Amino acid sequence: MQLRNAEWGWVTVAAILAPLGLWARAARWRYLFPPRSNPPGLVAATMIGYMVNNVLPLRAGEVARVYVVAHRWGHGFWTTLGTVVVERVLDGLTVVLLVGLIVLMIPVPAYLQWGALVMLAVNLVGIAALAGMAWRPETMHAIARWVFRHWPRLQSRVTRVFDRFVRGVHGVRTPEHLVPLLVWTVVAWVIPALGAWTVLRALHLSLSWVAPWVVLAFVGVSVSIPSAPGFIGVFHAAAAVALGILGVARAEAVGYAIILHAVQFVPVTLIGWLFLLREHVTLSEVGRARAESSA
Numbered sequence: 699m700q701l702r703n704a705e706w707g708w709v710t711v712a713a714i715l716a717p718l719g720l721w722a723r724a725a726r727w728r729y730l731f732p733p734r735s736n737p738p739g740l741v742a743a744t745m746i747g748y749m750v751n752n753v754l755p756l757r758a759g760e761v762a763r764v765y766v767v768a769h770r771w772g773h774g775f776w777t778t779l780g781t782v783v784v785e786r787v788l789d790g791l792t793v794v795l796l797v798g799l800i801v802l803m804i805p806v807p808a809y810l811q812w813g814a815l816v817m818l819a820v821n822l823v824g825i826a827a828l829a830g831m832a833w834r835p836e837t838m839h840a841i842a843r844w845v846f847r848h849w850p851r852l853q854s855r856v857t858r859v860f861d862r863f864v865r866g867v868h869g870v871r872t873p874e875h876l877v878p879l880l881v882w883t884v885v886a887w888v889i890p891a892l893g894a895w896t897v898l899r900a901l902h903l904s905l906s907w908v909a910p911w912v913v914l915a916f917v918g919v920s921v922s923i924p925s926a927p928g929f930i931g932v933f934h935a936a937a938a939v940a941l942g943i944l945g946v947a948r949a950e951a952v953g954y955a956i957i958l959h960a961v962q963f964v965p966v967t968l969i970g971w972l973f974l975l976r977e978h979v980t981l982s983e984v985g986r987a988r989a990e991s992s993a
Contacts, residue, residue: 704957708900712893712961717969719889720744723785726882729875730781732868737778739770742973749970752963756924760786766977776859780866784828788879790821792887793918800915803908806943813919831864838864890914890962897958901950909944913958916940933959 724744731737747763760782768775797814800806830838842860846853869875894910903909913936920936921929937955942948 703902705900705902708896709957709961712896712900712958713965715889715893715896716962716965717745719886719893720748720966722882722886722889726879726886727781727785729878729882730784730866730869732777732865733872733875735774735869737767737771737774739767739977742977743767743770745966745970745973746977746979747970749967749974752928752967752970755927766979769979770977774862774865776862777865780831780863781869782866783824784867784870787821787824787828788883789918790817790824790922792883793915793922794818794821796911796915797919800908800912804912804943807939810916810919813922817919817922828867828870831867835864887914893961894958897954897961901954901957903941903946903950903954905941905944905946909941912944913937913940928959928963930959 721741721744724741727740727744728737743763743766746766747759749759750762751757751759764775764778764782767778771778794814794817797806797810801811827838839857839860842856843853846856870879891910891914894913895907898905898909916936916939917933920932925932934952934955937958938948938951941951941954946954
């Protein structure tokens with residue numbers, strides 16, 4: 699009954715906002731690269747990466763988009779990977795900030811608070827490592843050499859990779875990049891919040907402006923750990939629980955979660971496949987790149 703009475707105009711708007719949000723993320727990604735890098739294909743890589751996340755497990759799409767950019771750029775796999783690590787840290791901190799603000803406004807389950815604390819701890823470690831690479835690369839380089847001092851060949855390979863990886867954190871320390879990074883980060887999160895709000899409107903769920911941010915916070919924590927393709931199951935459970943604490947009945951919350959996931963999954967997957975065909979890249983190539991990066 700809930701789906702039959704949905705306003706599909708609002709659902710269509712939400713489906714349009716999903717790839718638009720990824721375009722904003724691609725725009726932000728450019729400012730994570732070293733100044734004047736101008737890497738090509740960031741929009742294509744972002745669309746392909748999120749499509750791969752929808753069809754393959756364990757966040758394989760992160761490696762996919764690194765591979766696409768490096769393939770178009772002609773170099774810079776490890777530098778590009780460095781920018782993705784910085785991006786993950788930024789998004790993790792954003793989720794922690796959202797949870798912190800929500801805790802001040804409404805009661806939330808303890809597991810969400812603990813999940814946010816774990817994310818905060820992981821991100822603080824990541825920030826410390828990235829800060830060391832950005833502002834004290836010589837020190838971090840010396841530490842890497844010391845750790846692998848008993849394995850000369852491995853030491854040589856690690857230090858080469860380290861030098862390339864460090865270039866991927868130069869963008870975030872560039873003063874002229876800071877304002878665009880902040881602006882695009884806000885845009886990249888406001889768009890999916892609007893998408894979550896439009897699905898609420900589509901299902902005639904009259905909730906406050908806080909509701910879409912609560913959904914984003916719950917989903918953000920739940921998908922922070924690599925899981926099934928498209929985060930099927932964990933996404934739905936998180937979105938349904940988010941609406942549940944806001945007083946929405948279980949059946950309506952589950953219906954909302956299904957539609958919200960669908961309007962993100964379907965258009966992003968279709969557009970990602972089109973970009974994959976245009977870039978002449980196959981999933982098997984992505985799989986090989988993933989294996990090589992983890993070797």
